[in-house]
Amino acid sequence: xxxxxxxxxxxxxxxxxxxxxxxxxxxxxxxxxxxxxxxxxxxxxxxxxxxxxxxxxxxxxxxxxxxxxxxxxxxxxxxxxxxxxxxxxxxxxxxxxxxxxxxxxxxxxxxxxxxxxxxxxxxxxxxxxxxxxxxxxxxxxxxxxxxxxxxxxxxxxxxxxxxxxxxxxxxxxxxxxxxxxxxxxxxxxxxxxxxxxxxxxxxxxxxxxxxxxxxxxxxxxxxxxxxxxxxxxxxxxxxxxxxxxxxxxxxxxxxxxxxxxxxxxxxxxxxxxxxxxxxxxxxxxxxxxxxxxxxxxxxxxxxxxxxxxxxxxxx
Ligand code: SF4
Numbered sequence: 496x497x498x499x500x501x502x503x504x505x506x507x508x509x510x511x512x513x514x515x516x517x518x519x520x521x522x523x524x525x526x527x528x529x530x531x532x533x534x535x536x537x538x539x540x541x542x543x544x545x546x547x548x549x550x551x552x553x554x555x556x557x558x559x560x561x562x563x564x565x566x567x568x569x570x571x572x573x574x575x576x577x578x579x580x581x582x583x584x585x586x587x588x589x590x591x592x593x594x595x596x597x598x599x600x601x602x603x604x605x606x607x608x609x610x611x612x613x614x615x616x617x618x619x620x621x622x623x624x625x626x627x628x629x630x631x632x633x634x635x636x637x638x639x640x641x642x643x644x645x646x647x648x649x650x651x652x653x654x655x656x657x658x659x660x661x662x663x664x665x666x667x668x669x670x671x672x673x674x675x676x677x678x679x680x681x682x683x684x685x686x687x688x689x690x691x692x693x694x695x696x697x698x699x700x701x702x703x704x705x706x707x708x709x710x711x712x713x714x715x716x717x718x719x720x721x722x723x724x725x726x727x728x729x730x731x732x733x734x735x736x737x738x739x740x741x742x743x744x745x746x747x748x749x750x751x752x753x754x755x756x757x758x759x760x761x762x763x764x765x766x767x768x769x770x771x772x773x774x775x776x777x778x779x780x781x782x783x784x785x786x787x788x789x790x791x792x793x794x795x796x797x798x799x800x801x802x803x804x805x806x807x808x809x810x
Contacts, residue, residue, distance in 0.1 A: 521577025567593030608668030735780025
């Protein structure tokens with residue numbers, strides 16, 4: 496089957512029945528003065544309860560667009576056609592429904608805690624807002640806020656509660672965003688480059704924390720970092736808004752798609768170089784840079800599968 500996102504109908508049905516989240520992007524495109532520009536096409540995945548999935552690819556590969564579409568937060572000039580998103584049986588394909596779940600059933604952990612937090616509000620205000628949004632009564636808010644901060648490793652809770660973001664280090668601000676997510680009791684966590692700006696030790700602590708703090712939630716990591724991606728149960732590799740490879744995280748030890756091979760061996764610039772955006776082309780979005788390129792890649796990619804591991808490549 497050429498360049499097709501669908502798995503077999505039977506596998507899809509079985510997967511769907513067990514999934515917490517079922518996502519299918521359809522086409523996500525930007526309306527520009529020069530016409531419509533496709534940003535993401537036919538990317539599908541599912542996440543089970545307690546499962547972690549990493550979306551990995553360079554800047555411009557479509558990871559953030561997918562995350563924004565899940566939260567109903569695409570820019571006004573970015574439109575979708577055929578987007579389907581089902582969270583725990585609830586259809587949240589419409590942006591209004593998706594955004595209404597944010598802070599309740601869906602929690603977002605940003606890549607830069609310091610930029611994400613409102614500089615004019617204390618940590619206490621942030622946490623209380625989040626708890627209020629999640630429906631926690633005011634009488635319970637203090638204990639819940641203290642518990643969330645304690646869960647992410649803060650000891651002097653009173654001091655942190657009255658702090659403004661500029662009084663925190665980058666790592667502390669990032670931990671506050673995780674505490675905010677904890678206040679939601681979310682079913683789905685979307686973590687956008689959650690270890691950005693953290694040193695290796697703090698990054699590994701953060702990833703360990705996320706696993707321990709949200710054992711039942713589905714977790715979606717958006718990352719260009721192979722180390723972060725490999726922390727997940729499954730990985731979906733994106734290039735130019737298309738799926739290149741998808742499977743259990745050990746696929747990184749034996750990548751089959753030429754783009755994934757490049758990412759793993761750092762032949763592809765790690766997160767620094769934008770991938771070509773899709774226009775009307777039907778072939779592989781990596782064809783201009785691929786060391787395994789053949790004429791066929793201009794028009795099509797072969798879908799190949801071994802068990803749960805699937806990839807789209809002619810190499
Ligand atoms: S071999 Fe062809 S299909 Fe595979 S990544 Fe390279 S250009 Fe794309």
